[in-house]
Amino acid sequence: MSKWLKGRPLSVYAALAVALCFSGYQGARNFIVHAQAGATIHVQPYVIERWLTNYAARPEGQIESKTLMVRRSDGTSAKRVLATLVGPGTSRHRELALLDGRLISINDDEGVRTTMRLSDLELAQLKDRLTRASHAQATGCRDPLEVSVGRDTIAGYEVRGWSREAMASTGLLYRTTWYRAPELGCAVLKEVREERQLDGTYHKKWEDVAQYALAEEPSASETESGDSYREVPPSEFARLTYRTADLTHKALSSDWCKEHDCSKFVESEKRMDKIDEMYRKRQ
Numbered sequence: 001m002s003k004w005l006k007g008r009p010l011s012v013y014a015a016l017a018v019a020l021c022f023s024g025y026q027g028a029r030n031f032i033v034h035a036q037a038g039a040t041i042h043v044q045p046y047v048i049e050r051w052l053t054n055y056a057a058r059p060e061g062q063i064e065s066k067t068l069m070v071r072r073s074d075g076t077s078a079k080r081v082l083a084t085l086v087g088p089g090t091s092r093h094r095e096l097a098l099l100d101g102r103l104i105s106i107n108d109d110e111g112v113r114t115t116m117r118l119s120d121l122e123l124a125q126l127k128d129r130l131t132r133a134s135h136a137q138a139t140g141c142r143d144p145l146e147v148s149v150g151r152d153t154i155a156g157y158e159v160r161g162w163s164r165e166a167m168a169s170t171g172l173l174y175r176t177t178w179y180r181a182p183e184l185g186c187a188v189l190k191e192v193r194e195e196r197q198l199d200g201t202y203h204k205k206w207e208d209v210a211q212y213a214l215a216e217e218p219s220a221s222e223t224e225s226g227d228s229y230r231e232v233p234p235s236e237f238a239r240l241t242y243r244t245a246d247l248t249h250k251a252l253s254s255d256w257c258k259e260h261d262c263s264k265f266v267e268s269e270k271r272m273d274k275i276d277e278m279y280r281k282r283q
Contacts, residue, residue, distance in 0.1 A: 041099070041127055043134045044185030045073045047214045048155075054086065054206045062086060064206070070218035071187070075099045075130045078223050088243035096225060099127065105234070106226040107241045113226045114237040117282040136182035149177055154189040155213040157181040165196075175202055184215055234279050235272045245272075 048069040053061040066082040080094045091109040098104065101118040118126065133141070142148070146162035153159065163177035172195055179190035189210040194202035238245035248265045251257055257265065 041075050041130055041134070042073055043071065043075050043130050044183075044187075044215060045217045046071050046184045046187050047216060047218050048184075048187060048189065049082070049211045050189075050208050051211055052206060052208045055204050056206070067208075068222070069187070070222045071185070072217060072223060075127065076223050078218070080222060088247065090243065091241045093241050094222075096223060097126070098225065099123075102225075104225055105237055105241075106229065107237065108226070110240045111226075111229045112232045112237060112240055113229045114232055114234050114279065116234075116279060130185075133186035136180075136186045141180035141182055141186040146178075152179060152190075154179060154181070155210040157183055157189060157213055159189050172196070174205070181213070184213060187213065189213060234275045238272065 046069075050067050050069060051063055052065045052067070054064045055061045062085075064086045065084045068080045068082055069077075070080075071077040076096070076098055078094055078096045081090060081092065084090045091107050093108065094106045096102075096104040096106060101120075101123045103116045103118065104113055105115075106113045141160055142162050143164075146164045149161035149163050151158060151160055159179040159181045161177055161179045163175055165173060165175045168174055174196065175194045177190075177192045177194075178188050180186045181189050190207065192207045193205045195205050196202055232240070235245075239249050240246075248268055252262060252265050252269060256262075
């Protein structure tokens with residue numbers, strides 16, 4: 001190495017130094033990420049039932065769905081749809097996030113599931129968020145770029161409200177506000193989505209509010225991973241679970257689309273194809 005470097009311009013030394021530093025940084029970063037991904041965590045468990053009210057169609061609001069949100073003390077979380085009151089309907093299903101890096105969508109009615117695997121970096125980020133939430137009293141349950149909107153009491157727990165604005169794909173500006181309970185490890189007891197109007201005011205689109213919240217371990221059935229169920233790609237799971245996905249797929253394979261504009265259906269299928277491709281790569 002020393003003979004090769006002798007007589008070389010300083011730029012070579014600089015380039016080599018940068019390469020060695022970058023290599024060392026990447027190695028250290030990969031080690032830290034891997035360690036974080038494998039870390040064991042402990043958080044506040046909870047059981048929460050939330051009701052989603054939609055204000056888009058009716059100014060007075062209409063309850064659209066009811067969902068059970070649970071989290072175990074080891075960080076495993078799940079969401080189960082209790083009822084869908086508006087729309088063409090859905091099958092009974094659950095969304096499960098396991099701390100071994102699996103995100104599992106489970107349809108108990110059809111006996112199928114689809115599994116997406118997180119990368120080490122994604123799992124490390126998830127565990128980091130859970131760890132920060134376990135120190136809720138110090139952090140105030142605030143995420144970066146959020147603005148405080150005060151405190152309230154929901155389902156018997158004090159919550160702190162934090163909001164953030166973002167641009168939707170439609171080009172419209174919307175504001176989302178989360179009301180998190182520090183006592184429940186930053187569990188969200190209320191979420192509100194508002195759309196900004198031309199005069200600068202905000203119109204509420206929907207809100208998802210806890211009807212009750214319990215600081216206890218959920219039942220084992222809520223986080224059961226459906227190991228005996230048939231594993232299917234996300235597209236097939238969607239068609240078996242959501243009536244709208246099934247209707248979209250059937251419309252594209254019928255003569256109806258020959259006489260009507262099905263561009264939105266085509267885009268939906270393309271998005272699902274990309275999800276299927278990611279699913280196959282992560283198996």
